[in-house]
Amino acid sequence: DAGVTQSPTHLIKTRGQQVTLRCSPKSGHDTVSWYQQALGQGPQFIFQYYEEEERQRGNFPDRFSGHQFPNYSSELNVNALLLGDSALYLCASSRRTDTQYFGPGTRLTVL
Amino acid sequence: GENVEQHPSTLSVQEGDSAVIKCTYSDSASNYFPWYKQELGKGPQLIIDIRSNVGEKKDQRIAVTLNKTAKHFSLHITETQPEDSAVYFCAAVQGGSEKLVFGKGTKLTVNP
Numbered sequence: 769d770a771g772v773t774q775s776p777t778h779l780i781k782t783r784g785q786q787v788t789l790r791c792s793p794k795s796g797h798d799t800v801s802w803y804q805q806a807l808g809q810g811p812q813f814i815f816q817y818y819e820e821e822e823r824q825r826g827n828f829p830d831r832f833s834g835h836q837f838p839n840y841s842s843e844l845n846v847n848a849l850l851l852g853d854s855a856l857y858l859c860a861s862s863r864r865t866d867t868q869y870f871g872p873g874t875r876l877t878v879l
Numbered sequence: 880g881e882n883v884e885q886h887p888s889t890l891s892v893q894e895g896d897s898a899v900i901k902c903t904y905s906d907s908a909s910n911y912f913p914w915y916k917q918e919l920g921k922g923p924q925l926i927i928d929i930r931s932n933v934g935e936k937k938d939q940r941i942a943v944t945l946n947k948t949a950k951h952f953s954l955h956i957t958e959t960q961p962e963d964s965a966v967y968f969c970a971a972v973q974g975g976s977e978k979l980v981f982g983k984g985t986k987l988t989v990n991p
């Protein structure tokens with residue numbers, strides 16, 4: 769049984785560009801949450817998707833948006849990248865309100 | 880909103896010793912408290928969790944205790960091994976949501 773998968777593993781972008789990160793949830797899971805983890809910090813909640821809708825949102829600007837597809841996979845989009853957006857982006861999947869399991873993350877570097 | 884404080888930020892122990900990491904939370908409505916282990920270059924891995932209707936939970940060498948009155952919970956690792964070396968995060972689920980709020984992490988080093 770595959771766990772949570774994320775792509776790409778690493779990404780380098782320049783300021784002002786846009787990026788799309790992808791996540792496939794663990795089999796049987798219908799909810800996807802996205803977190804940003806800066807170096808040396810704990811993950812910070814960005815938003816959560818369930819039934820293809822954003823259900824909850826953390827304290828992140830509108831430059832951060834997402835989508836969930838009918839097969840429960842999800843994308844995180846970040847527009848107008850800033851240097852401060854450099855971080856590890858983590859996807860976690862769950863069965864609705866149950867335990868969240870994390871993927872390996874996508875390391876985004878903004879130059 | 881919920882705020883989670885975690886101590887210590889670094890912890891170094893000898894192989895075979897015990898390690899204890901402590902967390903406090905602010906939202907009395909929080910009802911779920913997972914612990915994650917994160918190795919270098921990897922995503923957080925769930926190692927144990929506890930819900931607010933339970934005071935203690937144990938899984939082999941790992942145990943978690945919860946004191947709802949004091950709003951703190953702790954991770955206990957016994958008979959530590961070098962492979963336990965990693966960064967450990969506590970988290971709390973904010974009351975009324977499914978949002979995980981994390982502590983800042985504890986870097987555990989187990990010296991052979």
